Amino acid sequence: MTEYYKDTLANGLRVVTVEMAHLHSAEMLCYVGVGGRHETATTAGVSHFLEHMLFRGTADFASSLELERAFEAIGGAVNASTDSETTCFHSRLHPDCLSEGAALFASMLLRPRLCDLEVEKRIILEEAQEDYNEHGIEINPDNLTGRLLWPGHPLSQPTIGTRASIAGLDEVALRRHFATYFTPANTVIVVAGRVERAAVVAAVSAAFAGWVGELPPLSPVFSPPPEGAVPELVWVKDSDSQVTLQLAFRVPGREEGSNLPLRVLRRILSGGGAARLMLRLREQLGLTYNVEANLSLFADSGCLAVDLAVAPDNLLPA
Amino acid sequence: MTEYYKDTLANGLRVVTVEMAHLHSAEMLCYVGVGGRHETATTAGVSHFLEHMLFRGTADFASSLELERAFEAIGGAVNASTDSETTCFHSRLHPDCLSEGAALFASMLLRPRLCDLEVEKRIILEEAQEDYNEHGIEINPDNLTGRLLWPGHPLSQPTIGTRASIAGLDEVALRRHFATYFTPANTVIVVAGRVERAAVVAAVSAAFAGWVGELPPLSPVFSPPPEGAVPELVWVKDSDSQVTLQLAFRVPGREEGSNLPLRVLRRILSGGGAARLMLRLREQLGLTYNVEANLSLFADSGCLAVDLAVAPDNLLPA
Numbered sequence: 001m002t003e004y005y006k007d008t009l010a011n012g013l014r015v016v017t018v019e020m021a022h023l024h025s026a027e028m029l030c031y032v033g034v035g036g037r038h039e040t041a042t043t044a045g046v047s048h049f050l051e052h053m054l055f056r057g058t059a060d061f062a063s064s065l066e067l068e069r070a071f072e073a074i075g076g077a078v079n080a081s082t083d084s085e086t087t088c089f090h091s092r093l094h095p096d097c098l099s100e101g102a103a104l105f106a107s108m109l110l111r112p113r114l115c116d117l118e119v120e121k122r123i124i125l126e127e128a129q130e131d132y133n134e135h136g137i138e139i140n141p142d143n144l145t146g147r148l149l150w151p152g153h154p155l156s157q158p159t160i161g162t163r164a165s166i167a168g169l170d171e172v173a174l175r176r177h178f179a180t181y182f183t184p185a186n187t188v189i190v191v192a193g194r195v196e197r198a199a200v201v202a203a204v205s206a207a208f209a210g211w212v213g214e215l216p217p218l219s220p221v222f223s224p225p226p227e228g229a230v231p232e233l234v235w236v237k238d239s240d241s242q243v244t245l246q247l248a249f250r251v252p253g254r255e256e257g258s259n260l261p262l263r264v265l266r267r268i269l270s271g272g273g274a275a276r277l278m279l280r281l282r283e284q285l286g287l288t289y290n291v292e293a294n295l296s297l298f299a300d301s302g303c304l305a306v307d308l309a310v311a312p313d314n315l316l317p318a
Numbered sequence: 319m320t321e322y323y324k325d326t327l328a329n330g331l332r333v334v335t336v337e338m339a340h341l342h343s344a345e346m347l348c349y350v351g352v353g354g355r356h357e358t359a360t361t362a363g364v365s366h367f368l369e370h371m372l373f374r375g376t377a378d379f380a381s382s383l384e385l386e387r388a389f390e391a392i393g394g395a396v397n398a399s400t401d402s403e404t405t406c407f408h409s410r411l412h413p414d415c416l417s418e419g420a421a422l423f424a425s426m427l428l429r430p431r432l433c434d435l436e437v438e439k440r441i442i443l444e445e446a447q448e449d450y451n452e453h454g455i456e457i458n459p460d461n462l463t464g465r466l467l468w469p470g471h472p473l474s475q476p477t478i479g480t481r482a483s484i485a486g487l488d489e490v491a492l493r494r495h496f497a498t499y500f501t502p503a504n505t506v507i508v509v510a511g512r513v514e515r516a517a518v519v520a521a522v523s524a525a526f527a528g529w530v531g532e533l534p535p536l537s538p539v540f541s542p543p544p545e546g547a548v549p550e551l552v553w554v555k556d557s558d559s560q561v562t563l564q565l566a567f568r569v570p571g572r573e574e575g576s577n578l579p580l581r582v583l584r585r586i587l588s589g590g591g592a593a594r595l596m597l598r599l600r601e602q603l604g605l606t607y608n609v610e611a612n613l614s615l616f617a618d619s620g621c622l623a624v625d626l627a628v629a630p631d632n633l634l635p636a
Contacts, residue, residue: 065592069592078591126632127608133559241452273386274383283437284437286438286439314440314444
């Protein structure tokens with residue numbers, strides 16, 4: 001197992017260091033405990049929107065271009081992603097530039113300008129197009145089954161939001177979400193690579209020690225589905241040469257007991273040509289080019305999904 | 319720069335070793351000099367088909383399952399890919415299992431059974447579906463512009479072949495292609511990771527030294543397009559929420575002078591938010607979520623392509 005160190009600053013910010021002396025570079029990642037499940041139907045997509053907005057300039061860097069260039073100057077390439085429970089900002093950087101890297105992330109996380117909102121909204125609406133077909137109908141299987149697995153719960157909403165909710169987001173909503181969740185005690189910074197623990201803690205402290213903020217409110221209480229929930233099917237007509245099929249099973253979450261059996265089951269089903277799904281549907285029956293199983297685990301719920309794409313004629317045999 | 323060693327066995331097989339003592343594992347890759355450009359309109363897709371067939375069992379392993387399990391037993395996960403000029407079989411493996419790994423690849427490359435051809439054909443036809451829409455019309459931009467860039471030349475054909483050529487391939491065509499191109503002098507084996515040159519050469523020699531075969535015929539002479547070729551446009555109606563646009567420029571190949579200016583141009587256009595395409599079309603104008611430039615270089619030709627996906631309303635401004 002790889003060793004790691006965990007330090008906590010006085011303001012609650014956690015710093016994790018993974019010393020990997022054999023590497024030539026380092027990676028810095030800032031995880032904020034905010035994502036799709038901290039949203040309502042009205043604010044769906046605000047966490048992901050905020051993720052984008054933190055790239056649009058800060059008090060120290062007037063534009064996304066200045067920010068990107070500052071990262072490039074220390075060997076970095078900054079990027080980010082948002083899921084149901086976390087938002088992660090990350091970049092590679094030269095190990096000699098830990099202080100500069102921490103200062104850049106602090107500028108994004110503590111002092112974003114949150115401007116050019118309408119330009120960024122257009123970009124996100126383009127990103128959201130990928131989940132819809134030419135008739136404006138949602139075709140992303142994860143989003144479709146999510147609504148059946150967690151009806152009425154924030155986990156049923158796509159992380160990117162709906163086109164209506166994205167269009168309705170404004171600066172007030174973004175600033176409220178930012179003030180609530182972008183706090184030191186709700187953030188973990190991880191640095192891995194050719195770095196030493198003391199230098200990492202010093203660099204992060206210098207950039208982040210002045211950050212103040214309360215703990216965010218706890219996640220909304222998760223309401224389990226009614227007893228005796230029955231299997232459900234959703235069918236969406238879409239134009240493509242293949243039919244996309246997803247079988248989604250609701251499973252216990254990370255904090256609801258051991259996930260090891262689920263991980264073993266996922267691996268037995270999918271992962272290499274000797275796993276069951278590929279072996280049977282592809283190698284033996286020749287019905288598909290690709291079939292796989294994926295496991296998504298949240299704190300208190302999860303989903304095991306089997307995804308398959310086949311020509312219409314092969315759907316029934318598969 | 320990473321150091322490497324190159325050794326050549328008596329039969330012409332080249333062995334490249336990259337010693338990376340700080341790693342815990344190794345990667346073994348077998349490159350065979352065969353791909354789409356070694357095919358005719360009738361045999362289009364035969365190199366890729368062969369790549370698939372080498373997984374369907376060998377003289378030593380009766381089925382793909384036995385082969386996959388043998389790789390898994392030495393820490394491996396075998397996979398492969400085919401492009402215009404090469405076919406590559408590769409797997410991670412435990413550094414203590416070099417001999418076993420080389421023996422497994424030798425079994426695939428020297429002694430494939432080439433059976434279950436009709437099952438594999440169905441799998442490949444499913445794979446090829448991804449390039450067509452529900453009306454059977456080709457929608458892969460790379461394939462569409464390829465026909466304009468290299469008219470009548472094998473480079474204009476999709477590596478996977480056409481549905482007609484795939485359907486027409488039989489055991490005779492596969493065996494002829496196999497006998498012609500799967501030869502030691504047409505193959506390079508690369509091993510990188512926690513390995514030593516002497517051990518790599520010994521393991522590869524033990525498994526491959528008995529391999530005999532002639533050099534394959536030289537690639538078909540490449541005919542340049544007529545002078546004064548004019549810009550051309552291909553437009554395919556397709557159902558989707560976004561319009562996909564590709565601007566493709568024919569450029570000199572790897573062996574036609576320095577590619578450094580092309581690589582610099584590609585990097586100026588694309589690669590991070592500070593590169594021109596993303597900066598202008600996304601950050602400043604908010605017209606797209608993703609735009610990128612890609613450079614494909616073959617021995618004697620190449621293509622610099624800009625790919626863009628936008629909602630129909632944003633196409634003209636973009």
